[in-house]
Amino acid sequence: MTHADDGSREITVETLARVEGEGAMRILVEDGKVADVQLRIYEPPRFFEALLRGRGHTEPPDITSRICGICPVAYEMSACLAIEDACGVTVPEEVRLLRRLLYCGEWIESHTLHVYLLHLPDFLGYPGVVEMSADHRELVERGLRLKHAGNALMALVGGRAVHPVNVRVGGFYRLTTAAELAQLRPLLVRALDDALATVTTVAGLEFADFEQDAYEYVALRTGTDYPIEAGSFVTSGGGAFPARDFDAWVTEHHVAHSNALHASLRDVGPYVVGPLARYSLNHDRLPPTARQAADAAGLGPVCRNPFRSIVVRAVELVTACEEALRIIDGWSDGGVPSVPVPARAGVGYGATEAPRGVLYHRYELAEDGRVLDARIVPPTSQNLASIELDLRAFVQPRLDLDLDELTRRCEQAVRNYDPCISCATHFLDLTVEHV
């Protein structure tokens, strides 16, 4: 923190910890009012969209999965949907189900990582999970068990736990067998119990009194199921549009303090994607056990307190385990692992629900399948403007806190969104300046 002669203050976190990737936070306070909030994303852009140009239409799933080691399945799935859309191909139901199952593994792995290893230490007052483990060994053990279950599911269906190799445009290289899934079932039954215990644990945490009534939520929605591997866009303001209209609804723009683009929703401005949006727009789509867990946790059908996102993630952990077991129990062998996706000229659009929110891909293909143009909009960049708005509203009534405590709470507020800076640099460290 720095104090200037004119009485202003600046609070700075040079490197945000326990977020994915590299970024910083700066808050400027003038005359006792928050004048500016900046999430400075200094992790360099990686130019994946440019790298994709000229590559074959079967390559984007493998290439884009390398954008993130935490949510590679999300990149594979959105890429597959977009390419298949461009080529006019619809995959068989068994492929859709296996994609959803693989995605459940990623949700379990990613949400567990954030809930137990990154976010829970904030609520329990520890600098990190290593320090927390000394006093809360059972919690950490439970989290590691859950993460292991997610990894095992990804390894079985995807070929390996990180950057799965079994996914291809049109389906999979190989379908997982009923016998293999039956072997994994006990692990997921235990994981479901652990996920339910997670909801109970995090529902009992103390949450900041902070609600953002003006949030515009954006998420996918399907006819029947909680959105994971597919769906059309819906907004809390009543908007509804398919993935092919995303470019008309969402505008990305550069801000000087960030290597990650910010996003605006048409006629609205900043908006929120991720667990809070997904849950609030799809509460009626939760599977039975997850909905009971949400009710027992006192969540209600809409959640507008970002600090309670840890509870929503826990409910989504239950959802992912419950859905995985449902798919496994209904699985029968005999389907085709993939369908041909012959190249053709066209533009395709794909959107799926990554753990951190909607991930959108668009590809323009040449007649021979070469990628002419690509656009990838990850969830974290869509949330960045809203995170800054959160900080602005959160800090103002808490300016009397000492700097260390205020900094700690601001970092927690950022972590509410589980930001993935690595993905967004197509992101954190706190500075609060009082001027």
Next chain:
Amino acid sequence: MTRLLLGIGNPARGDDGVGPEVAARVARLGIPGVEVATESEPLALLDHLRRPGLDQVVVVDATTPGREPGRVRVLPVGDAHLVRPAAPTGSHALGLADAVELARSLDLLPRRLTLVGVEACTSGVGVALSTPVRTRLDDVVRTVTELLRAAPDSDQVRPPHPSRPR
């Protein structure tokens, strides 16, 4: 007793792939009693440490680029806690030092755990190992195999933890 070589890294990110490359080379040697595995994230070390009968573990990972690309550092994990960075240095959630200290806190450390770090030069997307790292591969493999072949009751061996859940 089983000995494990774990190569950590991302083969698609330049020198970050040195761990998996060393693991592949050691696997081809077929050393009796030695298992070889690769992982993309350090936290996966804990999954391996939960396996029963694991006595000795060598972890190979790339280290932060500095003045001596290709430099090999061998760090036996003893009773002293590793220094952990206050903030992440990459896109992974927890670093290797965090994973080792979490394992220590959960009484999961094997009798002998040795970290072998190879100083990286570049971690660009889609690039191969750099020349300084590639030219040290034989040395790293030799160092790792000597560690794996060494008697587990030699120097720097931690006593088995009495409460270790095996």
